[in-house]
Amino acid sequence: MGGCRPLGFLLGLPFALVALVISVVGCVIWVFGTVLSCLCPCCCCVAGLANMAVSLIKLPIKILKWSTDQIPC
Template sequence: MGDCRPLGFLLGLPFALVALIFSLVGAVVWVLGSVLSCLCPCCICCTALANLAVDLIKLPVKIIRWFIDQIPC
C-alpha cells in the first residue's frame, strides 16, 4: 500500500464535501468574472475575482491532501 492513508481520507471527506460546495460557487464566480473581464478589460477587479474563484475550485483537493498528510501511517 505504501503511501495510502485511508483514515486521513475518511476524516477529511466531510470537510471536502463542504469545500465542494464552495468550489461550485467558485466555478460560477469564475465564469461571471471571465465574462466581465472580456466585456470590460479595464476592470482589473474581475481578474482578481476570477483568480479567487479558481482557488475556491481547487479547495476540495487541497483539503483532502492536507488531511491525508496529517495522519501518520
C-alpha cells in the same frame, strides 16, 4: 495520496464535500468574472476575482491532501 492513509481520507471527506459546494460557487464566480472581463477589459479587479474563484475550485483537493498528510502511517 499516501499509500496507507485511508483514515485521513475518510476524516477529510466531510470537509471536502463542504468545500465541493464552495467550489461550485467558485465556478459561478469564475464564469461571471470571465464574462465581465470580456465585456469590459479595463476592470483590473476582475482578475483578482478570477484568481480567488480558481483557488475556491481547487479547495476540495487541497483539503483532502492536507487531511491525509496529518495522519501518520
